[in-house]
Amino acid sequence: MTIDQLVPLTNGLSAYAGSQPFMLERARVTRVSDTVDISFRIAGTDLAPRISLPARRLASSSLDDIIAILRRVVARVANPPV
Numbered sequence: 765m766t767i768d769q770l771v772p773l774t775n776g777l778s779a780y781a782g783s784q785p786f787m788l789e790r791a792r793v794t795r796v797s798d799t800v801d802i803s804f805r806i807a808g809t810d811l812a813p814r815i816s817l818p819a820r821r822l823a824s825s826s827l828d829d830i831i832a833i834l835r836r837v838v839a840r841v842a843n844p845p846v
Contacts, residue, residue, distance in 0.1 A: 779835040781842030
């Protein structure tokens with residue numbers, strides 16, 4: 765997967781936290797040295813997670829791998845463990 769493919773994927777991606785659906789928006793992807801920073805907003809909330817992935821991991825990941833990562837991040841941020 766490339767950085768150019770990541771922004772359109774992230775904008776509009778749906779994710780669930782428990783039974784509540786969320787939509788991702790306003791994605792920004794920045795390459796910093798050997799990492800890729802991904803930040804986005806979760807629509808309808810004040811939540812704006814940011815994650816960093818090694819550039820090699822992004823390059824070797826499939827579309828499904830990245831979607832799974834983003835959905836796990838949303839689930840953890842929207843429903844933090846007690």
